[in-house]
Amino acid sequence: MTSRTDLSQFVKAYDVRGLVPQQLDARVARAIGSAFARVVALPDGADGIVVGHDMRPSSPELSRAFADGAAQHGLDVTLIGLCSTDGLYFASGHLGLPGAMFTASHNPAAYNGIKLCRAGARPVGQDSGLAEIRDLAQADLDGEAHDTRTEAAPTATGTVREQDLLRDYAAFLRGLVDLSRPRRSRPIRVVVDAGNGMGGLTVPAVLGDAAGLPALPLEVVPLYFELDGTFPNHEANPLEPANLVDLQRAVVEQGADLGLAFDGDADRCFAVDEQGRAISPSAVTGLIVERETRRAVAAGAEPAELTFVHNVITSRAVPELIAELGARAVRTRVGHSYIKAQMAEHGAVFGGEHSAHYYFQDFWFADTGMLAAMYLLAALGEQDDVVSALVARYDRYRASGEINSTVADQAGRTDQVRRWAGERGLRVDELDGLTATHEADGDGRTWWVNVRPSNTEPLLRLNVEASDQETMEQVRDEVLAIIRGEA
Incomplete structure (x- = not known):
């Protein structure tokens, strides 16, 4: 039996x-x-x-x-x-x-x-x-x-x-972002690491001519395009820095303008600049927000009619930019089901997450890393500057990245962080875990910290962002000590 x-x-x-x-x-x-x-x-x-x-x-x-x-x-x-x-x-x-x-x-x-x-x-x-x-x-x-x-x-x-349906998929995406007529003086050279995942099928179809569509003015340098579910080169998880090393090295060696890495099922896309440095998904989110706003306004919409969605640990730069553009920001919990629900409820134009999931109204409010990559390529193709300069204006803060700690008493440690925040007079909300925010005052420093329990493991997840590296590290270490019982 x-x-x-x-x-x-x-x-x-x-x-x-x-x-x-x-x-x-x-x-x-x-x-x-x-x-x-x-x-x-x-x-x-x-x-x-x-x-x-x-x-x-x-x-x-x-x-x-x-x-x-x-x-x-x-x-x-x-x-x-x-x-x-x-x-x-x-x-x-x-x-x-x-x-x-x-x-x-x-x-x-x-x-x-x-x-x-x-x-x-x-x-x-x-x-x-x-x-x-x-x-x-x-x-x-x-x-x-x-x-x-x-x-x-x-x-x-x-x-x-x-x-x-591969050709139909590729043609649909090309209909949303036109990459055929760049103003750049030379073709974009982009290294793509598919990690032996499905990007090895979709990238040649969308960015190349493998699906029978006309060739684009792009030079794609492939890394690990062979479809192999045993992942012989590295895990197809670009969220882990070790899995970006090959891409970063290849971008520098090839003198490429941009590097792109897809996860195993190619619904997420990570980017690195011409120097091989990781580009924050929040910076990519900001870039797409601005482009989508410009496109909608050119079509006759008012900025105030536009809604964009971001989760609680997306960079503060994103809602700031949305406000500067005159549009509306909706903040939601981490997780695709929450952000998709908010996208549909508010008829949002676009939504972005720190994990490199990007959601588009034009794509049934669903996430597609390929479309986000195309927006980045289109922005790069409109000028001759390097991509690091292009995204710099969307990268306003220093972030810790997500730090996981094994904690048996998640609620108890979160309560300790809550008391710590109360002692400092921080603004606290509990939309998703605990977020404590310090607004700039006499010291000129702005920072926030979020502590969230895992739904499936005895983990607490910590994210910290600040206006400068020193403050970020100070707050990170202080809260991490509380979470790990070292304070």
């Missing part, structure tokens, strides 16, 4: 992420596909779904099993094969169908996972269907009776067919 599969161990707040085959195998994928049909697709009135997958060795089998599970409820399934996560979001929006993307994003090779969405790339998270999908799939796996709320199974099984 096989041991019981416990879906609660790897069906997380936003997606499914588990070890293969110990947790996630074809049997589990089929059960989740069946539950997805009954919880999301059928109640939403969909007659089909779309399914894509990344380059991990287990992805084709798992995605096909999921498709079979959904098809048994009469849904027609469109398999789009290898794609990035934003390629799946494009398919969901373009076809008007709920979707499933098989990927474990930046996780190591031993993992795989599933990202789910409703038609139009609307997110499915813990509070919007994922918990019900988990429970229904668990009941199926345990051999319990099916959910009595669902209708009887249809007499006919749905069809499963294949469709290639």
Whole structure:
């Protein structure tokens, strides 16, 4: 007798992420596909779904099993094969169908996972269907009776067919940002590190001519474009500085204008400047905010009509810039389901996160690293200056980056930070964890600190930002000592 599969161990707040085959195998994928049909697709009135997958060795089998599970409820399934996560979001929006993307994003090779969405790339998270999908799939796996709320199974099984949407995806993005006529005196040379992930498929299609589109005036220097879910060169997680080293070295050696790094499923994009220095995702967010504002105003909109979304640990420079442009900033919790919900609620033009997730109204309010990269390339192509000079005006503060500490009593340590903030008369809010802010006074220094507990691990996450490096380090060390019980 096989041991019981416990879906609660790897069906997380936003997606499914588990070890293969110990947790996630074809049997589990089929059960989740069946539950997805009954919880999301059928109640939403969909007659089909779309399914894509990344380059991990287990992805084709798992995605096909999921498709079979959904098809048994009469849904027609469109398999789009290898794609990035934003390629799946494009398919969901373009076809008007709920979707499933098989990927474990930046996780190591031993993992795989599933990202789910409703038609139009609307997110499915813990509070919007994922918990019900988990429970229904668990009941199926345990051999319990099916959910009595669902209708009887249809007499006919749905069809499963294949469709290639890569060219349509590339053409759609090119229609949003025109890179064909730069004013720069020479072509942009850009090094791209795909990390053996899906950027190796999408970058040649969007920025090159691999999808049959006209060539662009770009010189792309590829790093690790071979699709390989075992990640033989480095993990496809550019958030870790060690995974940017190869890109940084190549940019300098090649005399490139820009470096871009994509994560495993290519929905996030990180950038480095001509000297190989990392460009803050908040600076990229600021650049896109300004470009989107200019574009909307040129089309007749008033700045006050425009809304932009950022999370609580995005640089303070972002809401400052939004205010200077006369637009409206909406601050939200960290996490794609929260920012997507705020994007849709406010009809926001664009949203950015510190983790290099970028969300666009023109892309069904979903995140796409490729489109953010295109905005950066377009800005660079409009002038002859180096990219470091281009983004400098959006990089106003010094940041610590996210620092994780293992803490058993998360609430207790957070309370100690709260008392520390109260003793200093800081402004405190608790939208997401605890944020304490010091406004510039006689010392001329502005800084803020955010402490957030992890949802899945005994960790406290610390972020600090200040108007100067010395203050940032001082506040960082002081709060870190409290968090780690060293104060």
